Amino acid sequence: MRGVLPTIEIGYWGNKEGPVQDDISVRFRDSVEVEALMSPFQTNRRNLILGGAASMASFAGASTASAQTPEAADCEATNYYGAPPGSGLSMPPYYQPTPSIKNNNNYFPQSEPLGPDEMRIIFMGSNPWPPRMSQASTSIMVELGNGKRFFFDFGPGCLRNIVANQVPIPEINDIFITHLHIDHYGDLPYLWQFAPFNGRWVPLRVTGPSGSRPEMGTAAMCDHMVQMGLWTSTWALGGMADGYEIEVNEFDYTDDGGVCYDQDGVRIIHWRRSHALDGASAYRLDWNGLSFVWTGDGKPDELTAEYAKGVDVFVSEMAVDLVSLWAIKQGVSQTMGALTIDNFHTPHYAVGYLANVVQPRIAMVTHVSFDRELIGEMLSGIRMHYKGLFAFGIDHTVVNVTKDRVWVREAAFPETTNVVRPSAEWMQANIPMEVTTSPNPVLANQQQSVRDLEIDPALFTPKDQMRRWARVAEMGEEITVDPANLIPTGTPQASS
Numbered sequence: 001m002r003g004v005l006p007t008i009e010i011g012y013w014g015n016k017e018g019p020v021q022d023d024i025s026v027r028f029r030d031s032v033e034v035e036a037l038m039s040p041f042q043t044n045r046r047n048l049i050l051g052g053a054a055s056m057a058s059f060a061g062a063s064t065a066s067a068q069t070p071e072a073a074d075c076e077a078t079n080y081y082g083a084p085p086g087s088g089l090s091m092p093p094y095y096q097p098t099p100s101i102k103n104n105n106n107y108f109p110q111s112e113p114l115g116p117d118e119m120r121i122i123f124m125g126s127n128p129w130p131p132r133m134s135q136a137s138t139s140i141m142v143e144l145g146n147g148k149r150f151f152f153d154f155g156p157g158c159l160r161n162i163v164a165n166q167v168p169i170p171e172i173n174d175i176f177i178t179h180l181h182i183d184h185y186g187d188l189p190y191l192w193q194f195a196p197f198n199g200r201w202v203p204l205r206v207t208g209p210s211g212s213r214p215e216m217g218t219a220a221m222c223d224h225m226v227q228m229g230l231w232t233s234t235w236a237l238g239g240m241a242d243g244y245e246i247e248v249n250e251f252d253y254t255d256d257g258g259v260c261y262d263q264d265g266v267r268i269i270h271w272r273r274s275h276a277l278d279g280a281s282a283y284r285l286d287w288n289g290l291s292f293v294w295t296g297d298g299k300p301d302e303l304t305a306e307y308a309k310g311v312d313v314f315v316s317e318m319a320v321d322l323v324s325l326w327a328i329k330q331g332v333s334q335t336m337g338a339l340t341i342d343n344f345h346t347p348h349y350a351v352g353y354l355a356n357v358v359q360p361r362i363a364m365v366t367h368v369s370f371d372r373e374l375i376g377e378m379l380s381g382i383r384m385h386y387k388g389l390f391a392f393g394i395d396h397t398v399v400n401v402t403k404d405r406v407w408v409r410e411a412a413f414p415e416t417t418n419v420v421r422p423s424a425e426w427m428q429a430n431i432p433m434e435v436t437t438s439p440n441p442v443l444a445n446q447q448q449s450v451r452d453l454e455i456d457p458a459l460f461t462p463k464d465q466m467r468r469w470a471r472v473a474e475m476g477e478e479i480t481v482d483p484a485n486l487i488p489t490g491t492p493q494a495s496s
C-alpha cells in the first residue's frame, strides 16, 4: 500500500539499540511507504476503529474480554452495567458513587465532606500549551479523608480553578513539582506573592527534584522566585513576612523510589523520568490502602511500570502522535512536533501500553490538548493495549476513590467565584495570635514627593463617607498588626 503523506521519517530515534544521534537529520518526503512506517499494532488499531470497538464516548471501561464463552457470560452477569452490544466493553462493577457523594452527576464544591476513608482527586489544569479557555496548565489536587491536601504540579492558570473549587487560599500548600518546565509551576509565584494577603502567614512548602547541576534544581528555582517577587514581599508586615518564606524540600532525583513525604500515614515516593533533562520525576502517593500516581512528563519507562504497578489511580501525561495535524492546525513545525514527542513525551499508544502493564483500577490521561474531534483517535490509540476503566483528566474532572469504588464527575461552579475563608480551626492553628509590630515598609520604599502629588481624598469622597485613612502619614514608623482581626466575631450589623 502506498500513500502520499506530508510527513517525516520518525520512529527510529532514541530506541534501546542506541542513543539519539547528535546530528539528527529530519527528512521530509513527498511520499512515503505507509506500510514501512506502520507499527505491528497499526493494522489492529485500524481494525479496531473500523469495527467501532474503540471509538466509544470520552470514557469507557472494560472488565471482560469479548470472547463469548460460557465462563465469560457468567462473569458478565456479576456486572450490573452489562456489556454494550457487540463490543465486549463494559464498566467494571466497582464504578459506583462513593458514600460521601451527594450528587452523582456533578461535584459542587463545599457540598460534600470527604469520607474518612476516601480520596478525592480534582484536575485543576491539564494542557501544557497553549493556555485555553477550557484548559489551564497541569495541576492535580489530591484530597484525603484525613483532611490533608496535596498539589501535584502548579501550572499557569491552575490557581483560578483551585479558587473556584473553594479551596481556602492558606490551605493551598504542600506542592509537589515534577520538573521545572513552566507549564508545571507557572502559578507558583502568583500563589506565593498573594497567599499571605489571605492569611497564609506560614511558609509555602514546595517539594521537587534536584537537577544535574544545583542551578537546575527546585531550590534554585525557589530562590530566584523570591528575587522575582521582591516587589510584593517587601511590603510584608509583622507575622505576614513568614508567609513569604519557602520551605523547599529538594530531593535527590536519582534516588528512585525515595520517600519525599512521610507524615500522618501519607507516603509519597518519586522516581526518575526520561524527559528532556535530568531531574524530571514522577510521584506515587499511598495512604490508607489507596494510591495515586502522577507520571509527570516523560517517555514510557520501566521505572514507572514498576513503581506504579497496581496503583488505584494511574495518571499519565499524553501526547497524541499526530505531528502532521499539529502542523496543519497550529503551525508547529513537524520537526519540532516529532522531536518533542519522540524525546519528551508519552504517545497515546504508549499510555495504553503502560496502563496495561500497571493494571490500575482507573487509568487517566492529562497534560493533553483535549480536542473533541480527536477523542476517538486518542482513545483508539489507548485501547490498542488497555481495556480497563479509563477517563480523561481535564480541568474540573473529579474522581472519588474508596477501596471498593471509583467514580468520575465534573465539578460545577459559577464563573464569578471568589476565595473562600479558611476555617477558624485552620486560622487558630496556624496564625500567631499575639499582636506584632513592624517598621512601616512604605516609608522605606516610597518617596514622600510622589505621595505629595496624590489628590486630596476630600475632593472626591462624599462627606458622610470620609473616614480615617489607613495612610502612611498617620501610621508612622511602626505599624501594629493584630492577626485576631482576621477572624471576625460576627457579620456586620447595619447601623441605624
Ligand SMILES: [Zn+2]
Residues within 6 Å of the ligand: 128, 181, 183, 184, 297, 367
Ligand atoms: Zn509539561
Ligand SMILES: [Zn+2]
Residues within 6 Å of the ligand: 179, 181, 275, 297
Ligand atoms: Zn515538561
